[in-house]
Amino acid sequence: MHRFLKVFLVAGSLLAACAPPVLAQPQTRVPGSEAEIRLTFAPLVKRVAPAVVNIYTRRVERVAQTSPLMNDPFFRQFFGNLSPQGQPRERIARSLGSGVIIEPDGVIVTNNHVIDGATEIVVALADRREFEAKVVAADPHVDLAVLRIDTKGEKLPHLEFRDSDDIEVGDLVVAIGDPFGVGQTVTQGIISGLGRTGIGDLDAQSYIQTDAAINPGNSGGALVTMDGKLAGINSAIFTKSGGSIGIGFAIPANLVSSTVASALAGKGIKRPWFGAQGETVTFELARSLGLDRPGGVLINAVYRGGPADRAGLKAGDVVLTVDGREVNDPRALKFRISTRRLGETVKLDVIREGRHFDLTVALVEAPETPPRDLTQLQGNQPLAGATVGNLSPAFAEEIGTDTLDRGVIIVKVADGSPADRLNIQPGDRLVKVNGKTIEAVSGLQKLLASADRWSLVLKRGSQQYTLNVRL
Incomplete structure (x- = not known):
């Protein structure tokens, strides 16, 4: 960073006397001691580096074999538009990453993408010893994974968390x-x-x-x-x-x-559930809400009976801070909630119709109500081959969709099935079948089985579309 100092010379004793004092130029000097001459990060690095490990992973991947002849236009003219892909084969993929020991008994944290899909995980310590690691739990939604190695009782160097x-x-x-x-x-x-x-x-x-x-x-x-x-x-x-x-x-x-x-804690990674969603307060929204500047999250939906609802939060409220920390978009709000633990409370600074007030939200685990009831659909109907489930806050959080959504969601689609041929995709939410709203898997199966033509209304992301099918 450079500091610029502008000095204005003004003629006349009166003006000079009224002028503000001129800041003294910072004085430079050579180091005055051996410690200053040898200023170094080495003592810090020696202390912390042994707690940082290398992580080697291997996993089996299935890849299609490709004939180089099929990339040649001369040969392709004889085979037309046949795919150049052959039968899939297996190969071993290796990757490299890093990790941090955070407990002396061998608990290590790393990114989920470092170990995702690995069939073997090896941790190499700073002293070159290697240990096979097991995954304690992983959360792809925040890209973190917790590993453990068996140290046979040995205490390892580790790092403490900074606030x-x-x-x-x-x-x-x-x-x-x-x-x-x-x-x-x-x-x-x-x-x-x-x-x-x-x-x-x-x-x-x-x-x-x-x-x-x-x-x-x-x-x-x-x-x-x-x-x-x-x-x-x-x-x-x-x-x-x-x-x-x-x-x-x-x-x-x-x-x-x-x-x-x-x-x-032994039950996988469970995060506090807030039970509300919102949008970023833009300049235009701030002006329409009577705010002096953009900032905060405008709540547009609250889950009935959820933590935010029980605390008194309502659609139309603007959340400015969580425990005194500003939140300027929905991801920042979710981050603040995610850093807390189940059973804790957070204090929100909220604006409602121009009035500031505080709300205290008790954080709980997302409930699995209704039960997910995972079912693979079969029979002579367009969704055959699709696995569906009832949405609940817990299930929605697990699969990475909106925790306020309800109804029935497509979880998996079998290759080559009727659902696959209709381009039904995992994550699609079923809204209606033949004009009737779908609220549960049980009702869906009855509607599908009692017709010979179907009008399906599905929601994919923010888009809704209709399929008219007759088999």
Whole structure:
């Protein structure tokens, strides 16, 4: 950062006397002690680096064999438009990432994308010892996974969590990981930004941005503050070349901490459920709501009987802060809720019709009501081959759809089935069959079985479409 000092010279003693005092130029000096001459991050790195590990994974992939002859136009003229793909074969795919030991008995946290689909996970410590790791729990919606290795009672170096809400832009940090498989690497930088959202398509986002170099292989590694604590898990970079250009992102330690606590409780990763959804308050919305500036989340739907509803939150309210921390879009609001633990409460600063007030929301686990009742549909009807289920807040959260949605959702579609031929896709929600609203799987099966032609209304994302079918 450069500081520019403008000095204006004004003639006349009176004007000079009235002028504000001129700031003294900062004095430069050479280092005055051996400690200043040898200013280094080495003591910090020696203390924290042993807690950062390398993670090697392997998984079996099925890929189609391709004949190089089919890429030649001369041969393709004899075979027409036949696919150049042959019979699928299996191959072993290997990947490399990083992880952080956060408990001395061998609990490790990393990114979910580092271990996703792996059939074998090997953790290599800083002293080159290797251990087979098992997945305790993983959450693809926030890209975190918790692993465990058997240390036979040995206590390993580990990092403590920093309160990531206390981190400020400009704080010094170091990033530790294994980029490109070259070996453990340390880079240094500052916190460039906080609360970054819109990075990828994960659910709960409020990334820490840093200019410490992060490259492929750094995923799952540590972002460490100068007190030797874990500020976040390095997860993503913004790049046009595939390498670091000084814009990296880390998942904040508070979200990592709540994820680990839930995973170690033994019931998978369970997050608090808020029970409301909203939209970003834009300039136009702020003006229509009588707000002096854009900010907050405009609530547009509240789940009846959910935590937000019981606390008194209503559609049309604007949530400005959660526990004193600003939320400027729905992902930031979800992040703030996700950093809390089941059974805790959060305090909301809310505006309703121009009036400020506080609401206290008790956070609970999303309920599975109604039961999901997973059913594969069969018979002579258009949805045969599709597996459907009843939506509940818990099931919706598990599959990554809107937790306020109700009704019946397509979970899976068998290849080559009637549903597949109609381009029915997982995630489609059934709205109506032959003009009747679908509320449960049981009612759906009866409607499908009692007709010989069908008018299906489905919702895919924000789009609704109709299929008229006769078999």
